Each structure stands twice: as C-alpha cells, then as structure tokens.
Amino acid sequence: MAIDARAPGLTRRAVDEVADAGQEPDWLRAHRRAAWDVYEATPNPERTDEEWRRTDLRWLRWESLTPASPLDSLDRVPSTAPAAALSPSVTMLISAGGARVIDISPEARAAGVVALDLAEAARTQPALVRERLSTTAVTPEQGKFQALNAALWQGGALVHVPRGAVLAQPILVVTCDDAALRQPHLLASLGAGAQAAIVEWWADAETDAPALVNGATELFADSGSHLTYTHVQGLSSGTRSILSQRALVRRDATFTSTNVTVGGRFHKARVEASLTEPGASAVMNGAFRLGSRQFVDHHTTQGHLATDGTSDLLFAGVLDGRARSVYAGTIVVDPKAQRTNAYQNNRNLLLNSGTRADSIPRLEIMADDVRCTHGATTSTLEPSHLYYLCSRGLSESQARELIVEGYFEAVLDRVPHEGVRDVLRGVLTAPASTRDGATGI
Amino acid sequence: MHNGSGADALVIQDLHVSVDGMPILKGIDLHVPKGEVHALMGPNGSGKSTLANTLMGHPAFEVTGGSVTFKGQDILELATDERARLGMFMAFQYPSEITGVRVSNFLRMALNAQREEEISAMEFRRLMMEKMRLLRMDMKFASRYLNEGFSGGEKKRNEILQMAVLQPELAILDETDSGLDIDALRIVADGVNTLRGADMATLVITHYQRLLNYIVPDVVHVLIDGRIARTGDKQLALELDESGYEAMTAAQEA
Numbered sequence: 001m002a003i004d005a006r007a008p009g010l011t012r013r014a015v016d017e018v019a020d021a022g023q024e025p026d027w028l029r030a031h032r033r034a035a036w037d038v039y040e041a042t043p044n045p046e047r048t049d050e051e052w053r054r055t056d057l058r059w060l061r062w063e064s065l066t067p068a069s070p071l072d073s074l075d076r077v078p079s080t081a082p083a084a085a086l087s088p089s090v091t092m093l094i095s096a097g098g099a100r101v102i103d104i105s106p107e108a109r110a111a112g113v114v115a116l117d118l119a120e121a122a123r124t125q126p127a128l129v130r131e132r133l134s135t136t137a138v139t140p141e142q143g144k145f146q147a148l149n150a151a152l153w154q155g156g157a158l159v160h161v162p163r164g165a166v167l168a169q170p171i172l173v174v175t176c177d178d179a180a181l182r183q184p185h186l187l188a189s190l191g192a193g194a195q196a197a198i199v200e201w202w203a204d205a206e207t208d209a210p211a212l213v214n215g216a217t218e219l220f221a222d223s224g225s226h227l228t229y230t231h232v233q234g235l236s237s238g239t240r241s242i243l244s245q246r247a248l249v250r251r252d253a254t255f256t257s258t259n260v261t262v263g264g265r266f267h268k269a270r271v272e273a274s275l276t277e278p279g280a281s282a283v284m285n286g287a288f289r290l291g292s293r294q295f296v297d298h299h300t301t302q303g304h305l306a307t308d309g310t311s312d313l314l315f316a317g318v319l320d321g322r323a324r325s326v327y328a329g330t331i332v333v334d335p336k337a338q339r340t341n342a343y344q345n346n347r348n349l350l351l352n353s354g355t356r357a358d359s360i361p362r363l364e365i366m367a368d369d370v371r372c373t374h375g376a377t378t379s380t381l382e383p384s385h386l387y388y389l390c391s392r393g394l395s396e397s398q399a400r401e402l403i404v405e406g407y408f409e410a411v412l413d414r415v416p417h418e419g420v421r422d423v424l425r426g427v428l429t430a431p432a433s434t435r436d437g438a439t440g441i
Numbered sequence: 442m443h444n445g446s447g448a449d450a451l452v453i454q455d456l457h458v459s460v461d462g463m464p465i466l467k468g469i470d471l472h473v474p475k476g477e478v479h480a481l482m483g484p485n486g487s488g489k490s491t492l493a494n495t496l497m498g499h500p501a502f503e504v505t506g507g508s509v510t511f512k513g514q515d516i517l518e519l520a521t522d523e524r525a526r527l528g529m530f531m532a533f534q535y536p537s538e539i540t541g542v543r544v545s546n547f548l549r550m551a552l553n554a555q556r557e558e559e560i561s562a563m564e565f566r567r568l569m570m571e572k573m574r575l576l577r578m579d580m581k582f583a584s585r586y587l588n589e590g591f592s593g594g595e596k597k598r599n600e601i602l603q604m605a606v607l608q609p610e611l612a613i614l615d616e617t618d619s620g621l622d623i624d625a626l627r628i629v630a631d632g633v634n635t636l637r638g639a640d641m642a643t644l645v646i647t648h649y650q651r652l653l654n655y656i657v658p659d660v661v662h663v664l665i666d667g668r669i670a671r672t673g674d675k676q677l678a679l680e681l682d683e684s685g686y687e688a689m690t691a692a693q694e695a
Contacts, residue, residue, distance in 0.1 A: 164464035383500075391497050392547070392603060393525035402550065406541025406586070417642040 002312045012036055014067050019200035022098070022119030027130060033307035035150035039141035042147055051143075054326045054358055055268055055297045059240070065212065068096035068154055068179030077102070078176045080234050081201045085423050088199070090115045092157050094184050095177040099157035104197055111165035112165075113196075118156025118185060128160050137218035137246040142270075145242045148217040153289050159198060163191030163222070163293035170197035170420055175215065178205035182213045189220035190227045190253075197228040197417045204236040204263075211239045216235075219247035221255045223277070228417050232427055233261040233269075237292075240266035247369040251277035251306075251395075258415050259298070259315075260424050261288040273311065274303035286315030287411045289404070289428055290323035290355075297326040297409040302344065304337040311340075316347045316411050318404050329372065335366045339380050351381055351400065405429045450475045450512060450611050450642035451496075457506035459494050465491045467667035468507070473580060473611070478643040480653055480678060483664035484686040489646045492664070496644075497531045498524050511611060525556045530609035532600035534616040536548075538588040544599065545569060545583040548606050555607070572605040576632045593620035601632040603672040608636070613644045618652035630655030650682040665690055 015036045019029040045052040046063065083091055089108040092101050092115055099117040108115075114125065122129045134140060140147035157173055175184040188198050200217060213235065221227040227247070230351040235241055241264050249255045261267050273282035288296050302311040317325050327346045348357035359376040381403065389399035408428045415421040451473040458466040465488045473479045482637050483489050495502045496509065498521035509516050516524050539547075548569070553559050560568070569583055576598050588596050597617055604612055614633070618626055637643055645656055653661075653675065661677040663670045663686075670689055671677060681689070 103478060382537070385537045385539055387499060388533060389539070389547075390521040391525055391531055391533075392551035392607065393522050394551060395522050395554070396520075398550065398554070399522075400540055402547065403539060406539055409541030409586075 009063065010065050010067070010152065018067060018152055018154055023123065024119050025123055025126070027126075028119070028122045028133075031134060032151050035140040035147050036152075037281070039147035039151050040378070042144045045144055050059050050284050051299060051328075055295075059266070060212075065181050067152055068177065068181055077172075077174055078203045078205065080203045080231075081172070081174045081176075082423055082426065083174070085426070086199065086419050087169055087174055089113070089167050089169035090159070090171040092159070092171070092173045094155040094175040094186075096154045096179050096182060096299060097098075098155055099173075105169065107169075108167060108171070111167060111414045112162045113165065113167065113171070114158060114160040114162075115171070116158045118153075118187060119156050121158035125158070128189065129187065132189070132218065132220060134216075134218075137220070138216045138244045140376070142244065145214050146244050149183050149185060149214050149244065153183045153216065154187035155182070156187065159186070159188040161190045161194045161196040164193045165191070165196070167196040168193065170417060171197050172199045172201065174201045174203060175213075176203045176205055178207045178209070178211070180209070180211050182215070184213070184215045186215075186217045188218070190222055190225040192222040193224045194222070195226040196229070197420055197439065199230045199232065199420060199423075201232045201234065202241065203234050203399055204239055208236055208238045209377060211218045212242040213239060214441060215241070215243050217243070217245040219245070219255070221247060221249045221253040223251040223253060223370065227253070228256045228415075228420070230258045230415070230420055230424070231260070232424070233259075233263055233267055234427065235264035237263070237265055239264045243267070243269040243271075245270065246272040246274065247282070249273060249275050249280040249282055252261070252279040254283075255413070256283040256285070256416055256418075258285040258411070258424065260286075260427055261290075261296055262427055265294055269297070270299050270301070272301040272303060274301075274305055275309035275311065276305050278307045279309070280306065280314070281310040283414055284311065284313040285411050285414050286313075287407075287408050287424070287428055288315075288317045288325065290317065290319050291321040292323065293321065294315040294323045295325070296323075298328070300327075300329040300344075302329075302331045302342050304331070304333045304340040304342060306334075306337055308339045309337060313343045313344045314347075314411055314414065315345070316349075316408060317357060318349045318351065318407055319357055322352070322354040324355065325357045326360075327358065327376075328362065329374065330362040331372050332365060333365040333367050333370050333372065338367050338369045338371065340367060340370040340372065342370070342372040346376045348378040349381070349404070350378060351404070401429070414419060449473070451644070452510045453507070454509075455507035456492075456495070456504065456509060458491055459503045459505050460491065460501060464505070465667055466495070469667075469669060471662065471669065473597055473642045473644055475610070475642050476637075476657040478579075478637055478645060478656060480645045480647065480658035480661045481664055482647060482650070482661060482678060485648065487664045488667045489648075489664055490615055492644055493531055493613050495646075496524075496613060497529065499538055522554070528610035529613070530607055530611065531613040531615055532597070532604060532617050534619060535567060536588050536596045536600055538586075538591070540586055540589050542587045543584050544602075547587050547676045548603060551603070552606060559695050568606060572602055575605060575635060576602050577628055578602060594622065594625035596624065597621055597629055601629050605632060605636055608641075610640060611642045611644070612636070613646065615646050616648065618647055618649060626652065627655060650678045653678045663689060
C-alpha cells in the first residue's frame, strides 16, 4: 500500500497507482481509466456554464491537485460526528486508505447488511458493485468533477441492505481525513422492500489546512424499499467541497434525503433524485447554516422519469456574516411521467445585510398531466419577534438563536427518523463558539 | 420608597416620550404599588400602548424626559431583556408568531433566563401543567409553535400562561381583552385574579370597561392625549362607560 513516493499531479499513472494500491480487479481499473479519459476530454467548468454562473472556481488550481497518500485508517469516530447519539447499527470510517467497519450490531449482521471497503467489495462482491459503480447514478459524463472522482476515488464504501431487511438504527458512514485532496465514494443500495437509514458524515481530521473534498454518493432504492439518507457536511473552515449525490428510486419505493451543511468555506452540491419507475416518491430536504464568508451552492434535480411519481423538496438556509448561497432547483418531468406531482420550495433567512441568497427555480415539464409547483422566499429577522422574545428575559443573541432554530424545524419535521432528527438539530444549533470556530475564515 | 422595600413597585415621573420626533406622552406621573391593580384607560391614540411599550423598552419609543423606576431602580437605561429579568412582564396586544419554537421550550428558556439555577425538566413540567390547568388549556398547547395558527383567544391565553409561569413582580396587560369573547375573557381574568397578590403590581391597559368587571382595579387612571386626565377608583371606569371619553376630553379642555 506504499504509494507515498508518488509524483505530484493528477495523471493517468496516478489512476493505475490507486488501482494497484487497492488491488483492484481489472474491470475496475478499466472503469477508472475510461473515466480518466472522460476527465481529460472534459473542459474545466467556466462561469459561462449555467451551472457555474454564480459559483467562483478561481481558487481551484487543477495542476496542484495530487491524490492522497493513504493514512493509517482511522479507528475512532471524530468527535465532530456524534455517533453515540445516533446509536448506529453499523459504523464505518472512510479515509484515503480505505473504508473500515468499526462497529456492527448483531441485528445488522443477522439482517445480512453488507458494509465493505469499496475496492474490497469490487473483488469479493462484484455483483453489488460492477453494474452500479459510476455507471448509472453519478457518471463521468456528468462533468469534470464527477469524472475525476470516478477515475481517482480513494476511500470508498459499499453499503447494501438486502431485500426485505428492516433496520431500526441508522448506518453511519463517516469520511474523515487530513489529505489535501479527498475523493470519497459511497455506493449504497437497498434491496426490494428493505428499510434503512444511512447517515453520511463529512468531517475533517483536526486540521485547518486548505483541502478539497470531491465526493460522490450513489444511492439505489429498489422496489418498495424505504431509504432515508442524510448527508452532513461538517468540514472545517479551510476545506472546500464538491458533492455529487444522486439516488435512483424504483417502483413504489420511497426515498428521503436530507442534506445539512454547516461547515467548510465553499460547498458545491449536486443533489438529485430520479424516480425511474412508476409510483416512486422522493422527499428532499436541505438545511444550511452559514456565517463568515462561507459559500454554498446547491443544485437540486427532481427527476420524474415514470408515471405516478411524487417529489417534495424543501431547502432552508440561514445566512449570517458575509455568507452567500446559491440555490438552483430543477423539476424535470419526462414525457412518459404522467400524473407526476412535484413540489419545490427554497427559503432563506438573512441575519445580516452583508449576506446574499440567490434562488433559481426551473421547470422542465414534457408531460401534460402533471402538477408541479415551486416557491421561494427570502426574509430577514423581524425586529418585533426579537422584541417579543426579549420581553420574556431572553438576551438578543438567545432570541436570535431561538428564531434560527425554529426556522429549521420545518425541515427537521420532515426527517422520518427521530434519532437522526435529534442529531441534525444538534448540528444546526451547535453552540456559537463551535460554529464561529468552524466558519472563522 | 426607592429602596425596593417600599410600597411602590413602579414609579413614573413626568415621563415624556416621542415616536419619530412626535410627542406622544406629555408628562405622565404614575405610581403602582405592590399588590395593587391599576387600570389605565383611554381612547385610541391617547398613548396607552406607547406607555406600555416604553416601560418594556421598545426601541421605537424615545424617552425625551422624566424617569421610570421599578423596585427603586432606574430602568430607562436597561435593555428589554434586563427589564424582564428584573421582574417586569408585558402581555402583548399582538403577540408575535414564531415558527418552529415550541411554547414549552420557549417558556423554559425564559424561566431559566431569570433563575440562578436551571429548573429541572420534571419541575418545569409540573409547573406548566399546574398553570395550564389554571387557564383551562389543553396540554397539547405546550408543544405547539409559539402563537403560530393560534386564534385570538388562544394568543391571549398564551400570554397569561407566560405570565403565570414567569411570575413577574410587575405585569402590564396591553389590551388583553381585545378580540376576546366573554368566555375567554373570564378565563383570562380568572388567571390574572389568581396571580394577583401581595407580590405583584398590575397595570391593566384597556379601552373598555368590560374587562374591569372581571379584574376589579384598585385605582383607575384615564389617559387623554398623552397625559393622565383623571385618577379615581373603580367607579371612574363605570362613569366612563356611561359618559364616554369625549365628555372627559371636554372637561379637561375647559
């Protein structure tokens, strides 16, 4: 596994080195090489591309990016990820060195839950990996960053909950590292009729050095399954991140995603759910709380590809300091997707006049028997609300905090798992000292 | 009388208040002793709500002269929350709707803000249940979002619930009767009457005499055009009900 002496830079050779380090099967190496070709052929994102129009990438020096040297794998959950509060059924840790399971409950074991390092899974469980890894949900053709992840992911995890299995406690997957470039890849699937909650948590090893996380998350909800997926971006103040997350939801399955962003200095996320078969439904939640000069860009897609699908999205943000956010949400309804019911809502609360929130809804509707609506609101703190709360003895900062916490409840109410909900509430209401530390750039 | 041990809880002397440079209160003198209920009546625009909000420290109201002390302490320099922690409370005419904030969580936070030691979850629950029973409120109320979707009557009852839990030494009721039907009015008045006692001074602000049938005041003041035009006992309220404010305005001008 010693690839410490690697030459700097992203190169085709680096692709082979990563494949060597993981003792990956030939088909996976070929996958990576093909993705590399796409990466090389794909131009860098420009401000002239609609997706990047409001998102400044000038800080990015492609030539200075270098794959990580694998650390010793972590053996404990970083203190920033409250594993104990979740009482997970499975706890996995991902770093550049790979993924490892540090805890699995007897119930999860008995249910046949598969939790493996992705390179290992490619060798031992190809049936769960080969058809799906970077082939259908997040693919190299989707863009430069997606191609880069497909070619050079380091530290991947496979989670599979077999057909019919029902897990009460969530599966926790924590990505934590101090490498300057991290490219985690989570491939998670639920078999038909299975029910599970998966919480993916991005944290930093204790460092404030500049770093880039380019992660991909591919989610598969088979027929009749119920997948509750949560992503927490709790990176530290020097870290920038790019997330490509997409779920494919099959017949009569229900998918709930919740993306919570509080950390890092730059976060760009593609968050997508595609309803690929009739009767599928998606609830997509987002909550972000920003301060200082943090920047967050969410591009969401509610993809209706089959009949009788429902999707319901709510993203709510609170901005303080000189933070900026971009929300762009698209509802796509395929010509086949009759009787679609889709709703999209983005709300922003601006605590400071130095903040800015852009909200761009888009509808691409190609079927005629559909119901699609969207809404967006941006508001500021109501002085009369502060006065009311202060008149009961709360200090102004307590009153503001209470209003902000209340603002997120509309999102948290939609998280179906109580334990997850409580943990997210804690993430969004972290004490000011921690929050300032996390955003003080 | 300014050492906190005397009879006067609230002492207002020659208070002048402007809003946007326009004088609204033009020299108010008012003493409300501990244990007494004073009613402040007056027509629309006379300055009743201005007085209430000035006492509570609303930033829109500018004090241009005079003094206000509570328990012997000058409060005009204190922020709203400091006044509240000193034992002042105002039941709002139009309470704010705050989404996502549950009544019980908010009240527990408010109670802890004025206590040295945090109240235990169990003790708080017991206190809430006792006070909600007093105001004949459904227990589900505690977990609803603060005033969100409340009816007018529910909002007012919620104000009195907060008063009952926080147990202030000075309660200012700003038009608590407005928008209440007779049953709700009785319940609110019963709540106030249960709480009135040797320790609490109460200032009931109202346009109508009706509320004073249920919360019987010790003293009645009439506010006309930013000044106290008359002070008397509860008979004064009845008189006003018959002759109206206009007669008094005329008498004042004569």
